Amino acid sequence: MNALAGEFLNLDVMWRVMPMILAGLARSAVLCAVLLPIGLAGGIGAMLLSTSRVRAVRWAAIGAIDFFRAFPPLVLIVFVYAGLPFLGVELPTLASIAIAFFLNASSYFGEIYRAGIRSVPAGQAEAARSTGMTASQTFLSVTFPQAVRNVLPELISNTVELIKLTTLASIVSVPELLHSADLARSLTYNSSPLILAALIYFAILWPLVRLAGRLEHRLR
Amino acid sequence: MSAWDRFAFTFLNLEVARTYWLDIAAGISVTVFVGIVVVATGLSLGLVLAGLRSLGLRVVTWPILVFVDLFRSLPPLAIILVIYFGLPNVGIVLPSLVVLWLSLSAVLAAFAEEVFWAGITSVAPGQWLAARSTGLTFGQTFAHVILPQAAKLAVPPLTNRTITITKNVALGSAIGVSDILGQANSALAMSTNATPLTIGAIFYVILFLPLVVASRRLERRFAWGVAGS
Amino acid sequence: MLNPDGAGAPAGSRLLEARGIRKSYAALEVLRGVDLVVERGELVFLIGPSGSGKSTLLRCCNRLEEPSAGTLLVDGVDLMSPRIDINRARRQIGMVFQGFNLYPHLDALGNVTLALRKVLRLSRRDAEARAMETLALVHLQDKARSYPGQLSGGQQQRVGIARALALEPKIILMDEPTSALDPELVGSVLGVIRELRERGMTMVIASHEMGFARSAADRVLFLEGGVIVEQGTAEQVFTSAREARTRQFVQQIMH
Ligand SMILES: Nc1ncnc2c1ncn2[C@@H]1O[C@H](COP(=O)(O)OP(=O)(O)O)[C@@H](O)[C@H]1O
Ligand SMILES: [Mg+2]
Numbered sequence: 196m197n198a199l200a201g202e203f204l205n206l207d208v209m210w211r212v213m214p215m216i217l218a219g220l221a222r223s224a225v226l227c228a229v230l231l232p233i234g235l236a237g238g239i240g241a242m243l244l245s246t247s248r249v250r251a252v253r254w255a256a257i258g259a260i261d262f263f264r265a266f267p268p269l270v271l272i273v274f275v276y277a278g279l280p281f282l283g284v285e286l287p288t289l290a291s292i293a294i295a296f297f298l299n300a301s302s303y304f305g306e307i308y309r310a311g312i313r314s315v316p317a318g319q320a321e322a323a324r325s326t327g328m329t330a331s332q333t334f335l336s337v338t339f340p341q342a343v344r345n346v347l348p349e350l351i352s353n354t355v356e357l358i359k360l361t362t363l364a365s366i367v368s369v370p371e372l373l374h375s376a377d378l379a380r381s382l383t384y385n386s387s388p389l390i391l392a393a394l395i396y397f398a399i400l401w402p403l404v405r406l407a408g409r410l411e412h413r414l415r
Numbered sequence: 416m417s418a419w420d421r422f423a424f425t426f427l428n429l430e431v432a433r434t435y436w437l438d439i440a441a442g443i444s445v446t447v448f449v450g451i452v453v454v455a456t457g458l459s460l461g462l463v464l465a466g467l468r469s470l471g472l473r474v475v476t477w478p479i480l481v482f483v484d485l486f487r488s489l490p491p492l493a494i495i496l497v498i499y500f501g502l503p504n505v506g507i508v509l510p511s512l513v514v515l516w517l518s519l520s521a522v523l524a525a526f527a528e529e530v531f532w533a534g535i536t537s538v539a540p541g542q543w544l545a546a547r548s549t550g551l552t553f554g555q556t557f558a559h560v561i562l563p564q565a566a567k568l569a570v571p572p573l574t575n576r577t578i579t580i581t582k583n584v585a586l587g588s589a590i591g592v593s594d595i596l597g598q599a600n601s602a603l604a605m606s607t608n609a610t611p612l613t614i615g616a617i618f619y620v621i622l623f624l625p626l627v628v629a630s631r632r633l634e635r636r637f638a639w640g641v642a643g644s
Numbered sequence: 645m646l647n648p649d650g651a652g653a654p655a656g657s658r659l660l661e662a663r664g665i666r667k668s669y670a671a672l673e674v675l676r677g678v679d680l681v682v683e684r685g686e687l688v689f690l691i692g693p694s695g696s697g698k699s700t701l702l703r704c705c706n707r708l709e710e711p712s713a714g715t716l717l718v719d720g721v722d723l724m725s726p727r728i729d730i731n732r733a734r735r736q737i738g739m740v741f742q743g744f745n746l747y748p749h750l751d752a753l754g755n756v757t758l759a760l761r762k763v764l765r766l767s768r769r770d771a772e773a774r775a776m777e778t779l780a781l782v783h784l785q786d787k788a789r790s791y792p793g794q795l796s797g798g799q800q801q802r803v804g805i806a807r808a809l810a811l812e813p814k815i816i817l818m819d820e821p822t823s824a825l826d827p828e829l830v831g832s833v834l835g836v837i838r839e840l841r842e843r844g845m846t847m848v849i850a851s852h853e854m855g856f857a858r859s860a861a862d863r864v865l866f867l868e869g870g871v872i873v874e875q876g877t878a879e880q881v882f883t884s885a886r887e888a889r890t891r892q893f894v895q896q897i898m899h
Contacts, residue, residue: 265623322745326759359490386501
C-alpha cells in the first residue's frame with residue numbers, strides 16, 4: 196500500500212514539480228483557447244458546405260468530412276507536423292497543430308451542427324419566411340439557435356473530446372500539461388506528476404461530462 | 416524543382432515507398448488486431464456494466480458510475496502513460512500492447528455503458544412489467560425484451576464512439592507499439608522522407624473510411640426511430 | 645407579366661387576386677388552375693377533403709410554395725414579377741399555421757417582436773410596445789413572458805395570430821387554425837378571429853368549423869382534386885349545394 200502511495204500519490208514529488216505542471220496547464224489553456232474557437236467556427240463552415248444546395252459542393256464537403264473522421268487525429272498531427280518541414284514549409288508547431296485540429300474538429304462539429312439543423316421542423320423556417328424575414332435572417336434568428344440548443348449535449352461532449360485531444364500535442368513536443376507531467380515523471384522517477392495531471396484533467400472535464408449528461412436527459 | 420516535384424519527392428516518393436511499404440503494412444495487422452480486441456472487450460464490458468446497473472443496487476451502481484465518469488473524463492493518452500510508466504515502479508510490468516488494450520477497452524467500456532444505459536432507460540417501464548408478468552426471468556427480459564429496443568437508440572452513437580476510440584490505437588506509438596503509425600514513424604526516421612507517413616495515412620483511410628461511411632448509413636437508417644429527439 | 649383584367653387597372657376593392665394557380669410536385673398536379681379572388685374586408689372559408697390542396701393554395705399565395713403557373717396580385721402588386729422583393733411583399737400577407745409553428749426558443753413577446761425588429765427594423769422598445777398592443781388584441785398581454793411550451797394550444801395559436809397581426813398585414817391566411825386544438829380551446833381562437841373580422845381584417849381560412857363559417861364567413865369555397873368545385877355563401881354551400889360532390893363532403897364533415 197505504501198509502495199503504491201509513494202509511487203502514485205507522492206505529495207512531496209507533486210509539490211516539487213508543481214511549477215512545471217502549472218506552466219504546462221497554462222500552455223494547455225492557451226491551446227484550448229486557440230483550438231476550440233477554430234473547431235467551432237470551422238464546424239459551421241463544414242455544416243454550411245455539407246448542406247449546400249449545389250450537389251457537387253455538398254458531396255465534396257461530405258467526402259472531406261468523412262475522410263477526416265476516418266483519419267486518426269494523432270496521424271493527422273504527425274503528418275502535418277513532420278511532413279510539412281520536408282516541403283521546406285517551416286510552420287510554428289502551434290500552427291501545424293492548429294491545422295490538424297481544424298481539419299479534425301470541423302468535421303466532427305460540422306456533423307453535429309448538421310444533425311441540429313435537421314432536428315428543427317421545417318415549419319419554423321416557413322413561419323419566419325411568412326413574416327418577410329430573409330433566408331439568412333431566418334437561419335440566424337430561428338433555425339440556428341434551435342439547432343444549437345437541440346445538440347448542446349453533443350457540442351459539449353465534443354468539446355470535451357477536443358480538450359482531451361490537446362494532449363496529443365505532447366507527442367510533437369509541445370510542453371502542454373501532459374507533456375510537462377511526463378517530463379516531470381522522467382526527472383523524478385515517480386508517476387505522481389502524471390497522476391497530478393490526470394487529476395487536473397478530471398477536475399476540468401468531469402463537470403462538462405456531467406453537464407452534457409444532464410442536458411441530454413432534459414432534452415429527451 | 417517545381418513545387419509539385421518537391422511535393423511528390425517528399426510525400427509520394429516511389430523509391431522510399433518500395434523500400435518501406437511492407438514494414439508499414441506489417442503495422443496494419445497490429446492496428447487491426449488491437450482494434451478488434453478493444454472493440455470486443457470494451458463493448459462487452461460496457462454491456463455487462465449497463466446490465467448490472469439496471470439491477471438498481473446501490474453498492475453495484477456507485478462503483479460503475481465512478482468507473483464510467485473517470486474514464487469518460489480522462490484523456491486516453493494520460494491513461495496510457497499512467498499505466499505504462501506507473502505500474503512497473505510498483506513491480507507490475509505489462510507489455511505495451513497490453514497497456515494499450517487495457518486503456519482503450521476501459522475508455523470504450525465507459526462510453527458504451529452510458530450509451531447502453533441511455534437506451535435501457537428509454538424503454539418504457541411497462542415493458543419490464545409485461546415481460547416479468549409472463550414469467551420471464553430478469554436475464555431473459557433483459558436479453559429478449561429490453562436490449563432489442565435499447566439497441567435502436569444505442570446503435571448510431573455507439574458506432575461513432577467505437578470508431579473514434581479504435582482510431583486511438585495510433586496512440587500506442589507513444590509507448591512503442593509498432594502499429595501503422597509506429598512503423599511509419601520509424602521508416603520516416605530512417606528514410607528522412609515523408610512518404611512513409613503518406614503510406615500510413617493511406618492505410619488508415621483504407622481501414623477506417625468504410626467504417627465511417629457505414630456509420631453514416633446506419634445513422635440514416637436508424638434516424639426515423641429517434642425522430643424528434 | 646400579363647394582367648388578365650387589364651394591366652395597370654386600379655386595385656379597386658380586390659385585395660387578393662390569384663388566377664389560374666397551378667402547382668405540381670413531380671408528376672403529381674396538386675392545384676389545377678385555381679382562382680381565388682378576395683375583396684377587401686372579406687372573410688373567405690376554404691373547405692375540402694384532406695389532400696385536396698388547401699394548404700398548398702394558401703402557401704402559393706405568399707410564394708412560400710412556388711406556383712408552377714398562374715398570376716398573383718396582392719393589393720394591385722404583381723407577386724410573380726421577377727423584380728418583386730418577396731420578403732417585402734410578405735409583410736402584407738400574414739400567415740397562421742395549423743401546428744402554430746411558434747419559435748420555441750423565444751417567449752410570446754419574442755415571437756411577435758422578431759419580425760418587427762428584423763423586417764421592419766423597429767427598435768427593441770418600439771417593437772415591444774407594438775407587440776404588447778397586439779398581444780392585447782388576442783387577450784394575452786399577461787402571457788408576454790411565457791414560452792410556447794408553457795402555453796395551452798389555444799394560447800399558442802393566438803400568439804401565432806398576434807405574430808402575423810403585428811406586421812399590420814392587409815390580409816391574413818390561416819391554414820386550419822383550430823384543427824390541432826382540443827375542442828374546449830377552439831372557442832378562444834375563433835373568438836379572436838371574429839373580433840378581427842369586426843375590425844375589418846381580410847382573411848382566407850382553411851377550416852371545417854361549419855358553425856363559425858355560417859355566422860362569420862362571407863363566402864365558402866369547396867376545393868377538391870386541385871380545383872374549386874363550388875362556391876357561394878355558407879348557407880348555399882352547406883344546405884343547398886349544386887354539386888353532388890359538395891353535398892357528399894358536407895355530409896361527411898357534419899358528422
Ligand atoms: N412538398 C410536397 N411534395 C410532394 N407532395 C406534396 C407536398 N406538399 C403537399 N403534397 C401533396 O399535395 C397534395 C395536397 O396537399 P395539401 O395542400 O397539404 O392538402 P390539404 O391541405 O388540403 O390537406 C397532397 O396529395 C400532398 O401529398
Ligand atoms: Mg392542409
